[in-house]
Amino acid sequence: MVDVRNVDVVVVGLGVGGEEVGGRLAAAGLDVVGVEHQLVGGECPYWGCIPTKMMVRAGSALAEARRIPELAGTSTVTPDWAPVASRIREQATDDWNDKVAVDRFTNKGGHFVRGTATVTGPGRVRVGEQEFSAARGVVIATGTTAFIPPIDGLAGTPYWTNRQAVETTTLPDSLVILGGGAIGCEFAQVFARFGVQVTIIEGSARILAMEEPESSEVATAVLTADGVTVRTGVHATRVAHSGGFEIALDDGSTVTGEKLLVATGRSARLTDLGLETLGLDPAARFLGTDDRMRAADQLWAVGDVTGNGAFTHMAMYEADIAVRDILGQGGPAADYRALPRVTFLDPEIGAVGQTEKQARDAGLDVRVGQVPLSGTSRGFVHGPGNEGFIKVIAADGRLVGATTAGPAGGEMIGALAVAVHAEVPLSTLASQIWAYPTFHRGIGDALKTLA
Numbered sequence: 140m141v142d143v144r145n146v147d148v149v150v151v152g153l154g155v156g157g158e159e160v161g162g163r164l165a166a167a168g169l170d171v172v173g174v175e176h177q178l179v180g181g182e183c184p185y186w187g188c189i190p191t192k193m194m195v196r197a198g199s200a201l202a203e204a205r206r207i208p209e210l211a212g213t214s215t216v217t218p219d220w221a222p223v224a225s226r227i228r229e230q231a232t233d234d235w236n237d238k239v240a241v242d243r244f245t246n247k248g249g250h251f252v253r254g255t256a257t258v259t260g261p262g263r264v265r266v267g268e269q270e271f272s273a274a275r276g277v278v279i280a281t282g283t284t285a286f287i288p289p290i291d292g293l294a295g296t297p298y299w300t301n302r303q304a305v306e307t308t309t310l311p312d313s314l315v316i317l318g319g320g321a322i323g324c325e326f327a328q329v330f331a332r333f334g335v336q337v338t339i340i341e342g343s344a345r346i347l348a349m350e351e352p353e354s355s356e357v358a359t360a361v362l363t364a365d366g367v368t369v370r371t372g373v374h375a376t377r378v379a380h381s382g383g384f385e386i387a388l389d390d391g392s393t394v395t396g397e398k399l400l401v402a403t404g405r406s407a408r409l410t411d412l413g414l415e416t417l418g419l420d421p422a423a424r425f426l427g428t429d430d431r432m433r434a435a436d437q438l439w440a441v442g443d444v445t446g447n448g449a450f451t452h453m454a455m456y457e458a459d460i461a462v463r464d465i466l467g468q469g470g471p472a473a474d475y476r477a478l479p480r481v482t483f484l485d486p487e488i489g490a491v492g493q494t495e496k497q498a499r500d501a502g503l504d505v506r507v508g509q510v511p512l513s514g515t516s517r518g519f520v521h522g523p524g525n526e527g528f529i530k531v532i533a534a535d536g537r538l539v540g541a542t543t544a545g546p547a548g549g550e551m552i553g554a555l556a557v558a559v560h561a562e563v564p565l566s567t568l569a570s571q572i573w574a575y576p577t578f579h580r581g582i583g584d585a586l587k588t589l590a
């Protein structure tokens with residue numbers, strides 16, 4: 140006999156987005172059940188953003204120390220993975236224990252249930268023998284898992300995903316990375332800087348293919364300088380493992396590596412959720428929503444599952460919209476025009492809004508401005524490590540997109556995100572005073588080249 144409990148809201152998945160929705164609704168006084176089958180906090184704190192950025196920080200420290208001979212004397216750099224692995228365990232993940240996060244949620248008044256949730260009908264969710272009936276509705280925030288392509292021989296081998304790559308306490312001598320997106324590129328640079336022989340296999344014509352071609356060029360140049368072999372336009376056709384990995388490619392060549400990291404994108408966790416009981420397609424790639432994050436009657440979806448951009452800031456943004464909608468508070472609806480993103484390479488590659496191609500494909504009358512960072516005063520002063528550029532895309536008298544690649548690329552993009560978001564007129568931007576000699580002053584230089 141199934142026990143049915145009446146509540147206001149059930150949140151399925153307490154990653155970044157679900158924890159934000161559940162915590163805020165509970166703090167607002169609603170009776171909220173949050174269900175999580177792994178770790179409260181989700182991918183970002185345990186296997187994503189936080190530990191990988193600790194790895195990036197460590198790799199960048201090594202790279203900066205290696206630049207000393209060009210700038211300030213001599214340096215001897217001896218990489219050691221142990222401090223990185225221990226920082227990930229002790230400071231980032233509590234050794235993959237979510238007690239702090241569970242307490243954070245329950246202290247706001249949320250009721251926490253550890254288990255796998257399935258939807259059984261409108262407003263109904265089951266976890267084991269417990270069924271919840273949610274008067275206001277259900278929020279789906281189940282995130283993504285690594286997509287594993289159907290390559291002959293791959294299944295059953297001890298390949299890594301981002302999870303094993305974050306958890307490792309020792310480094311392999313060599314690593315093949317399948318996929319040259321943000322995940323593949325960030326891991327590639329870090330591991331290469333710690334002495335691992337890294338090869339990226341990217342199926343499309345360039346790495347970071349979603350970004351500007353200039354971003355791909357900079358990324359390829361710096362990764363190559365770090366010793367990474369970047370192979371583009373090739374696909375793996377077969378994987379074999381005995382001791383190490385042997386990957387056959389469709390150009391007839393073979394690549395070998397002690398470990399293989401699969402970084403070929405992410406799949407939304409939507410199958411086995413019971414979405415068919417709501418008339419939704421459980422085989423769909425993403426769970427589409429309207430601009431209030433409503434996916435169906437009494438059903439909201441936030442975060443990676445919506446397919447609007449797999450970023451922590453996107454999960455938080457969508458969570459805020461869903462919370463306001465559930466509480467009947469109104470406020471702005473979803474608007475993705477000024478979505479910022481940063482690929483944490485050295486140099487960081489920040490971007491916002493549309494790329495030049497996206498703007499042209501949208502039929503806009505596009506003007507483009509661009510400067511190499513080394514051509515700016517601060518880039519010149521910076522010297523070694525000053526790879527990068529600033530590119531601005533304008534249409535209809537305002538910016539619709541931009542890329543800032545450089546030592547502070549992730550910070551520089553903030554100014555341009557404001558410009559795109561607030562639709563600041565180009566004439567207003569043109570009269571702005573940019574501090575000298577900052578990296579962001581290059582934005583003023585790029586704006587002057589708009590043509």
Ligand SMILES: Cc1cc2nc3c(=O)[nH]c(=O)nc-3n(C[C@H](O)[C@H](O)[C@H](O)COP(=O)(O)OP(=O)(O)OC[C@H]3O[C@@H](n4cnc5c(N)ncnc54)[C@H](O)[C@@H]3O)c2cc1C
Pocket residue numbers: 151152153154155156157174175176177178179180181182183186187188189191192254255256257280281282283301322408412441442443444448449450451452453454483
């Ligand atoms: C290696 C890596 C690096 C990244 N770096 C960055 C970065 O630098 N910046 C950035 O913005 N983003 C980054 N991301 C992306 C970021 O981690 C995600 O966008 C973010 O975690 C999405 O949050 P979410 O709540 O949608 O999903 P998730 O964090 O995936 O949380 C979903 C939760 O739902 C749970 N769940 C799923 N199904 C069920 C079920 N049926 N019942 C109960 N629980 C369930 C899961 O266990 C999980 O805890 C990175 C991702 C990876 C993999």
Ligand SMILES: NC(=O)c1ccc[n+]([C@@H]2O[C@H](COP(=O)([O-])OP(=O)(O)OC[C@H]3O[C@@H](n4cnc5c(N)ncnc54)[C@H](O)[C@@H]3O)[C@@H](O)[C@H]2O)c1
Pocket residue numbers: 288317318319320321322323325340341342343346347348373374375402403404405448449450480481482483
């Ligand atoms: N700094 C950040 O914000 C950050 C960092 C990491 C991840 N993320 C998020 O996670 C998402 C997933 O990252 P990702 O890098 O796994 O995905 P991705 O989709 O960005 O890149 C995957 C790459 O793998 C390639 N690929 C796919 N199948 C292949 C195959 N069989 N052989 C060779 N190449 C193949 C694709 O062409 C693509 O370039 C990102 O889109 C991003 O939203 C963000």
